[in-house]
Amino acid sequence: MAKKGLLRSRDFSSLSIKDLLEAREAYHVHLAHLDSVVATAIGRYRIRREDPDAENPNAAPVKKSPAPRTLSNTVVRHWSWPCVLVFVDEWWTPEQLAHHPEQLVPPLLYLPDGRVVPTCVILAERQQQAPAPLQTLTFTSGLVGGGYPALTDVQGRQHLGTFGCLVTDGDSVHALTNRHVVGEPDREVHTLVQGKRHRVGLSQARQVGKLPFSQVYPGWPGSRTYSNLDAGLVRLDDVSGWTAQVFGMGELGPLVDLNCDTLSLDLIGCFVRAFGGASGTLEGEIHGLFYRYQSLGGFDYVADLMIGPRQGGGPLPTLPGDSGTLWCFEPKQAELPTGARARQWRPIALQWGGHRLMTPGGRETFAFALATSLSSICRTLEVELVRDWDIGLSEYWGKVGHYKVGITACGLVSNRRLAHLLTANADRIAVGDEAIAQGDLPGADTQHFVALADVADLVWRTTRKRDAANHFADMDQPGQGRFEGKTLLELWRTDPSTRSPAVWIEFYESLGITQNSGHGALPFRVWQLYDAMVGFLREKKVAEFLCTAGIFAHYVGDACQPLHVSFLHHGRPGHAEEEDVHAVYETKMLDQRAAELIAGVNARVRGRHITDTIRGGAAAADAVVQLMQATFDTLAPLEVIETYNATAGRERIPHMWEVLGERTCDVMARGALCLATLWESAWREGGGTKLPAHQLGPVETQTLLELYSDPAFLPVSWLRDMVLDQEAPAATKAPEPRGTVRRKQPVTRGGTRGGSARKVARRPSRRSPGR
Numbered sequence: 001m002a003k004k005g006l007l008r009s010r011d012f013s014s015l016s017i018k019d020l021l022e023a024r025e026a027y028h029v030h031l032a033h034l035d036s037v038v039a040t041a042i043g044r045y046r047i048r049r050e051d052p053d054a055e056n057p058n059a060a061p062v063k064k065s066p067a068p069r070t071l072s073n074t075v076v077r078h079w080s081w082p083c084v085l086v087f088v089d090e091w092w093t094p095e096q097l098a099h100h101p102e103q104l105v106p107p108l109l110y111l112p113d114g115r116v117v118p119t120c121v122i123l124a125e126r127q128q129q130a131p132a133p134l135q136t137l138t139f140t141s142g143l144v145g146g147g148y149p150a151l152t153d154v155q156g157r158q159h160l161g162t163f164g165c166l167v168t169d170g171d172s173v174h175a176l177t178n179r180h181v182v183g184e185p186d187r188e189v190h191t192l193v194q195g196k197r198h199r200v201g202l203s204q205a206r207q208v209g210k211l212p213f214s215q216v217y218p219g220w221p222g223s224r225t226y227s228n229l230d231a232g233l234v235r236l237d238d239v240s241g242w243t244a245q246v247f248g249m250g251e252l253g254p255l256v257d258l259n260c261d262t263l264s265l266d267l268i269g270c271f272v273r274a275f276g277g278a279s280g281t282l283e284g285e286i287h288g289l290f291y292r293y294q295s296l297g298g299f300d301y302v303a304d305l306m307i308g309p310r311q312g313g314g315p316l317p318t319l320p321g322d323s324g325t326l327w328c329f330e331p332k333q334a335e336l337p338t339g340a341r342a343r344q345w346r347p348i349a350l351q352w353g354g355h356r357l358m359t360p361g362g363r364e365t366f367a368f369a370l371a372t373s374l375s376s377i378c379r380t381l382e383v384e385l386v387r388d389w390d391i392g393l394s395e396y397w398g399k400v401g402h403y404k405v406g407i408t409a410c411g412l413v414s415n416r417r418l419a420h421l422l423t424a425n426a427d428r429i430a431v432g433d434e435a436i437a438q439g440d441l442p443g444a445d446t447q448h449f450v451a452l453a454d455v456a457d458l459v460w461r462t463t464r465k466r467d468a469a470n471h472f473a474d475m476d477q478p479g480q481g482r483f484e485g486k487t488l489l490e491l492w493r494t495d496p497s498t499r500s501p502a503v504w505i506e507f508y509e510s511l512g513i514t515q516n517s518g519h520g521a522l523p524f525r526v527w528q529l530y531d532a533m534v535g536f537l538r539e540k541k542v543a544e545f546l547c548t549a550g551i552f553a554h555y556v557g558d559a560c561q562p563l564h565v566s567f568l569h570h571g572r573p574g575h576a577e578e579e580d581v582h583a584v585y586e587t588k589m590l591d592q593r594a595a596e597l598i599a600g601v602n603a604r605v606r607g608r609h610i611t612d613t614i615r616g617g618a619a620a621a622d623a624v625v626q627l628m629q630a631t632f633d634t635l636a637p638l639e640v641i642e643t644y645n646a647t648a649g650r651e652r653i654p655h656m657w658e659v660l661g662e663r664t665c666d667v668m669a670r671g672a673l674c675l676a677t678l679w680e681s682a683w684r685e686g687g688g689t690k691l692p693a694h695q696l697g698p699v700e701t702q703t704l705l706e707l708y709s710d711p712a713f714l715p716v717s718w719l720r721d722m723v724l725d726q727e728a729p730a731a732t733k734a735p736e737p738r739g740t741v742r743r744k745q746p747v748t749r750g751g752t753r754g755g756s757a758r759k760v761a762r763r764p765s766r767r768s769p770g771r
Helices: 005-009 017-026 028-032 094-099 374-381 400-409 416-424 433-438 452-458 465-471 488-494 501-510 522-538 542-559 581-592 594-605 617-634 637-646 649-685 701-709 756-760
Strands: 037-044 082-088 108-110 116-123 144-146 149-154 157-162 165-168 173-177 188-193 196-212 225-236 242-246 271-276 280-296 299-308 326-329 344-358 365-373
Touching (some): 017 108, 165 374, 416 649, 488 617, 522 542, 522 649, 542 701, 581 637, 594 649, 637 649
Antiparallel strands (some): 037 280, 188 196, 271 280, 344 365
């Protein structure tokens, strides 16, 4: 590349990684003694954005700019030459260097054999302020994989990291993360599901910290340099609850093998992607190789990869707690395969730390992730990457059911004005069938818009803890005391005076359930939100109505899933081997059979629209309870558990779908019809039919985000604090939508089968976070 001054006549394009490492090694002592140098790496020359050759490699040279070269005002182009990157915390002007020439960073590094290597000086001050506060995402699925938090207890404090991926030594399957995350051998390691800790296994003695650079990369210079691998294994107690996929990303492809023969400077500028247990989705770019972050006792310490923000993109928001995160190569969009779940991510490195550098004055902060080649880790630990264990899931697990119910209901309403509003905002309410089939679903995110049908899980599980009890109701559990032998389902059907929060609390307490989080309130939350939809329409607040209607879809979706409305939600009490049934049925099975589920639900609702409506929040709650009863009649919770128990391993999902698949389509189709009925009922009751056409277009996603992010919008409370417009209503019967699928099934009390169900029903229900 043509460059100005002394560099103009030189061509550095043929320099190799070995050349750059040898030059840095030869000049290390000199660079280390410069007051302003804080770190070095190897990479490609960064061109100021304002320079002509930032866009045209053959541009005429210009007078050298005195402005500092920073990360924010420079770019790397494919014509950028290989160089040694030198990070400084103070930029010396030509006038200052004239008085202190000994502080000059050499523009060229000369080797004894005649090779010449250029340097690129970057002004990047170390951040002095404290990093951003640690954030903990909400993981709603009991299915665990890469990207989930890894927790240990050390000296009375909780350490948080991230699981990277699954690996195997040929005997056992382990979760891979950092050595400093898992700590000493035989330490218990947990993860978080909906804010609650779950043990996953024990840390192993097979770990690796720092190794001589020459051992990791034989043949390359670095006799007094250590490479930080920082990797540790967790032997899993039960691999059946895990998947080889990475949460928020999907399936893994072949490992990128980085070694002395394959490493090249072509990695500089490559896009990479990850999902951190503290930060969520991370989109980065490789800025440098072999980042020398520390010199101590005459030895240097390097990280294989220096990953920073993408050129022209936002900052890299990596936080404490992302240690152990798996970074994967991200191909260009044109290189991505097509088809359902066809995309695979090639793992490249494991993050173990980070640095924060500031541009002059601290106006911008650049966070860098420091990572080690995954191939070096696997070779050192003598393990192999596991890629095919329980895959075929969506990128964000446990969302298929909610979004399918929501998107299906959008096409079932009869009123033309309502249909127009829902069609214009369908992508705000849910995601389409194609995206569901491909697993392209939203993830937990409190900063960016999330399709409304799963806001209750993806946002409010983090920001509104009291909403957790609104997602379920143990409708089939017999009570005690004055409720002896009666279930909430029977009480609701036979005694309308029991349809109140006060009576339900008394019922739960008769079972010894005293915690507010154990008092399921699903029908009453439906009651509240139905009345809210009517109220917003009467005030002609279309955005508020739409936001409420979309969120409302989540709770109706819960009501048509048998394990959300049963005390057997995580198996029979006392049967620990059944605790994964919820995640396997609602996450693994639906994700892996998404295409068949979509086709089955669509076939059941084809040509159907709502003709009858109800009136009032009490009737809406009753309609949802009827939906629960119809769900039990079609698909009893105990049968789901028995089907789960019938097989194990990789035969489990095919068997469960063969036995339960058709009826799962039945209950979801019924849920979509019920949701459409309640939407249209509220629309008519609130006067939506009179709204002018100009109010029925798309609503800005930012408006919806601001609404559901406001705690005063649709406020949540525990069951005991709920206020309803009307309690203990007269018995009502919601008209069943035309064409509703009803499949009769023999059931015992509360919708469970077999003689053993009644016996276990007397035990107090336990709450499990994967609900």
